[in-house]
């Protein structure tokens with residue numbers, strides 16, 4: 001081996017040393033634990049809304065209209081406060097060369113919960129500096145360790161809740177890989193005992209509270225033996241505390257197949273998995289529900305929580321002048337999840353029923369993403385009219401009964 005190569009290896013080892021220290025510090029923080037915020041003790045509950053970019057701007061405004069409508073009495077009573085948070089646009093992030101500029105992060109931290117529109121994630125070679133994804137950074141800075149993504153297809157008996165680990169796995173050092181030599185690139189995947197435990201425990205607790213009988217752990221622990229091996233081991237340990245719940249483990253490859261197997265897929269209930277598997281699996285699941293534009297996601301931590309669509313900012317739609325036809329259902333669903341999270345369960349249920357009436361049952365207002373379909377604003381107004389309709393619950397129950 002040449003001296004030059006030897007020296008590159010030494011440099012890489014040094015960088016790895018720094019990374020290891022950071023990860024040990026992160027674990028020390030996790031060990032301190034923490035209790036989830038009790039929103040019932042807060043007045044006002046501060047809801048930050050950041051619009052993001054691309055179609056994010058439009059669909060977030062649609063969702064904000066719905067959210068503010070449901071909370072108008074609380075706002076008037078001073079129990080809820082909305083704050084617009086600007087500056088999470090790709091232009092501003094590129095200008096500051098930061099995933100989240102510092103002043104924006106401070107504003108986010110001053111809120112209790114956040115509704116966040118899709119943000120553009122740069123990739124090497126495109127028009128933006130290759131900064132880290134704002135989503136990934138926000139999840140890490142606010143320690144939003146659980147990415148909870150429900151997917152329902154009532155006519156197929158599908159009612160899934162995915163618990164995607166959100167702060168480690170292949171993502172935590174996704175921007176800290178190294179080109180060790182001209183020929184060799186390294187990325188890192190990290191799974192910690194504490195990181196695995198808190199997401200797996202949350203999945204089991206959810207199953208217990210919601211009378212679910214099965215928690216499925218998704219890994220590739222037969223091949224990725226160390227990190228996924230730990231995830232799998234932690235799951236087995238925690239499962240022992242919940243004898244009434246069946247816990248099984250599936251590998252990610254066969255799991256992607258089973259989600260589209262009509263004979264088996266309705267058997268899955270709660271699924272828990274490391275970060276990247278969750279990213280992939282939840283897009284697949286959302287597609288079965290009607291597309292990623294229909295799926296919302298909760299990013300839950302102890303101090304803060306953030307709610308968003310599961311998809312990106314669709315720059316192509318904007319370039320082609322189609323942004324107003326983007327489906328805001330994902331962001332409206334995220335708003336319902338936010339409402340439920342802060343304890344406004346009744347309003348959350350009404351928003352969800354209105355969404356389902358419009359999107360799954362009635363299908364009067366159909367979005368195609370193009371000018372042969374309705375606009376996001378039209379759908380938003382229609383959802384609001386259902387929200388206000390005193391017959392909403394009865395009509396929704398009628399539709400659900402037809403499926404049985």
Ligand code: IPM
Pocket residue numbers: 121133135136279309310311312
């Ligand atoms: C998601 C998205 C993000 C992710 C992107 C935008 C960085 O795909 O929320 O699933 O990979 O987590």
Ligand code: MG
Pocket residue numbers: 279280283310
């Ligand atoms: Mg994704």
